[in-house]
Amino acid sequence: MISTRIENKEAFRFIGFKTVLAEGTSIHDTRYSPLKTAFFKSMIEGGHMATLRPLSESNYGFAAVAREPDGIYYYAGVPSMQPVPSSADELPFPQSEYLVLSGSGGLSRLAFDRLEDYAFGSVLNDEYEYVYNGNPIAEVLLNGNPMDAEVEVWVPVIKRG
Template sequence: MNNFKVERKEAFRIIGFKTALTDGTSIHSPHFSSQKTAFFKSMIDNGQMATLRALAENPYGYAAVTKDQETVFYYSGVQSSQPLPDHAGEVWFPESEYLILSGSGGLSRLAFDQLEDQAFETLLTDTFEWEYSGGPVAEILLNGNPADAEVEVWVPVLKRK
C-alpha cells in the first residue's frame, strides 16, 4: 500500500453544482456511491459540466464531499477563482496537510470509492499518525477519462496527538 502520502497543499476553491447525499451521516459512506454517479451523469447530460469547464483553471475534474450539520453534500465541478455561475456553489479547501491517495485503471467512481475506503477504513485508524480533520474531501480525475481513470483523493488530516 504505497499509493498514499501526506503532503501540504495550498488553499484552493472548487466551484460546482451540489446535491445532498442520503442514507449516511458521516463524510464517507458506501451508500453514497450510486448517488454520486447519478449526479455526475446528470451534470454531463444537462450541460452543467460544460458550463463549468469554461471556467476551469486546469484540465482536471473535481468533486468535493462536505458535511454541513447532519447533511452530507456532493459537489461536482472544477477548480476556479472565477465568479460563480447561476445556481452553482463553492467549496474552499484550506491550506493544510492532506492524505493523498492515488489510483488508476477502471471506472473513476470505483477508483474513488476504493481510495476513500482505504483512507477511512484502513489508514485513518487509531494506529496511524494522522487523523481526519473534518474538512471537505476532494476527488480529482486527473486524465479526463472516467472509463479508464487516473484519480486522486485528498483527505484533510491533522497530526494525531
C-alpha cells in the same frame, strides 16, 4: 495498487453544483456511491459541467464531498477564482496537509470508492499519526478518462494529539 502520501496543499476555491447525500451521516459511507454516480452523470448530461469548464483553473476533473451543518453534500465542479454562476455554489478548501491516495484502472467511480474505502477503512485508523480534520474531501480525475481512470483522493488531515 494504491499509493499514499502526506502532502501540503495551498487553499483553493471550488465552484460547482451540489446534492445532499441523504443515505448516510458520516463523510464516508459506501451507500453514497450510486448517488454520486447518478448526480455527476446528470450534471454532464444536463450541460451543467460544460458551463463550468471554461472557468476551471485545472485540466483535471474534480468532485468533492463536504460536511455542512444540514448534511453531507456531493459537489461536481471545478477549482476556480472566477465569479460563481447563479445556479452553482462555492466550496472553499483551506490550506492543509492532505492524505493523498492515488490509484488507476477501471471506472472512475469505482477507483474513487476504492481509495476512499482504503483511506477510511485502513489508513486512518487508531495507530496512524494523522486524523481526518473535517474539511472537504476532493476526488480528482487525473487523465480525463473515466472508463480507465487515473485518480487521486485528497483527504484533509491533522497530526494526532
